Amino acid sequence: MATEIRMPQFGVSMETGTVAQWLKAEGDTVKAGDVLVILEAMKMENEIVAPQDGTVASVNVNKGDTVNSGDVLVSMN
Secondary structure, three states: OOOOEEOOOOOOOOOOOEEEEEEEOOEEEEEEEEEEEEEEOOOOEEEEOOOOOOOEEEEOOOOOEEEEOOOOOOOOO
């Protein structure tokens, strides 16, 4: 079953961010703790990491996209 990695809410008022850089692509094998994507929010870069070992099944947003808290960024198997 796929695991969805969602955009977290980094602070009380921070509800959106921008995809700054993808470090992994569909089909890549990752280990727990590997950085998947870097998001910019409130003039800070935030790393989103893999919660478990697996394979990137789908990347749901592109570099430069604005995402909201709760949006699915990537799915892993």
